[in-house]
Amino acid sequence: MNDTAMTTKKVAVIGTGVIGNGWIARFLATGFEVTAFDPANGAEAKSRQNVSDAWSAIEETGMTEDADQSKLSFAPTIEEAVKGAVLIQENVPERSELKQNVLAEIDRHADTEAMIGSSTSGIIPTELQMKLQHPERFFVSHPFNPVYLLPLVELVGGKQTDRGVLEKAKEFFAALKMKPLIIEKEVEGHVADRLMEALWREALHLVNDGVATTKEIDDAITYGAGLRWAQFGPFMTFHLAGGDQGMRHMLEQFGPALQLPWTKLEAPQLTDELKERVITGCESHADGRSVAELEEKRNEFLVKLLRLVEEYRV
Incomplete structure (x- = not known):
């Protein structure tokens, strides 16, 4: 992968759902020309609307001088979409065979120097490489919603995967004002989703067992652990919990509690009753506000929170 390829200001986005449109907005905000492909009816209109809706929040976080929503175009085929792109970001539904087939088509038509990333949240990259002619340039590039x-x-x-490609990808995404994290060992769910899934399973048990409502669980995170995690994450948070001796004392003092049966690692049976409790709980918590209204409030919050994280993160 040469330096000239890294300076190319064109990317391709294949699949324009929530994550794909999030990528489009971030790419446009950092000055890239974006060519997208999605066979769904109305995909282009929806993408343009989603980018427009996100633009004000992105402006609050800062964008490059060459940021321009008009740099988005749609192509009628994958072959035309990937032509000339330094990076192709795939975001099709989370089905292994579908992703393999789409990635194989991308690989056939992508420029020689192009990198190919997948937004998969759970499938390991080795499985997705199976049908590629050039698997060395493929990697998982898993973002978080809202991507922009x-x-x-x-x-x-x-x-x-070529390690050099991963290092180039790290530089590329850092230039997008992102925090790229190279995961050294592939595992289903990668890192962040595995952590979130553990909390999600426990939360479902608490609802299922009648211990707490969905709102009470959300409040427990919002006004407790979540505030600390936003600054330091779980390990440094526990390091501070150990007093002057930090993690050393924390493990000595609270380590034995790890053996207590507090948590349930197995997910509960997703019965109709549990589904209804979760759904009605969330709808009640929303208090009549639409998803779009909640997303707008979320974006306002994240903009302010990101500023605090940058100021106080150590």
Whole structure:
């Protein structure tokens, strides 16, 4: 991968759902020309509307001088979409065979120097490389919603991924004002989703067992652990919990509690009753506000929170 390729200001986005449109907004905000492909009816109109809706929040976080919503175009085929792109970001539904087939088509038509990333949240890259002619340039580049605001992107290579490509990808995404994290060992769910899934399973048990409502659980995170995690994450938070001796004392003092049966690692049976409790709980908590209204409030919050994280993160 040469330096000339890295300076190319064109990317391709294949699949324009929530994540794909989030990528489009971030790419446009950092001055890239974006060519997208999605066979769904109305995909282009929806993408343009989503970008327009996100633009004010992106402006609050800062964008490059060459940021321009008009740099988005749609192509009628994958072949035309990927032509000339330095990076192709795939975001089709989370089905292994579908992704393999789409990635194989991308690989056939992409320029020689192009990198190919997948937004998969759970499938390991080695599985997705199986049908590629050039698997060495493929990796998982897993972002977090909303992609145009949240900076983390997990980069995971498969058995055939060139380490140099991962390093180039790290530079590329850092230039997008992101926080790229190279995951050294591939595992289903990568890192962040595995952590979130553990909390999600426990939350479902608490609802299922009648211990707490969905709102009470959300409040427990919002006004407790979540505030601390936003600054330091779980390990440094526990390090501070150990007093002057930090983590050393924390493990000695609270380590034995790890053996107590507090948590349930197995997910509960997703019965109709549990589904209804979760759904009605969330709808009640929303208090009549639409998803679009809640997203707007979320974006306002994240903009302010990101500023605090940058100021106080150590």
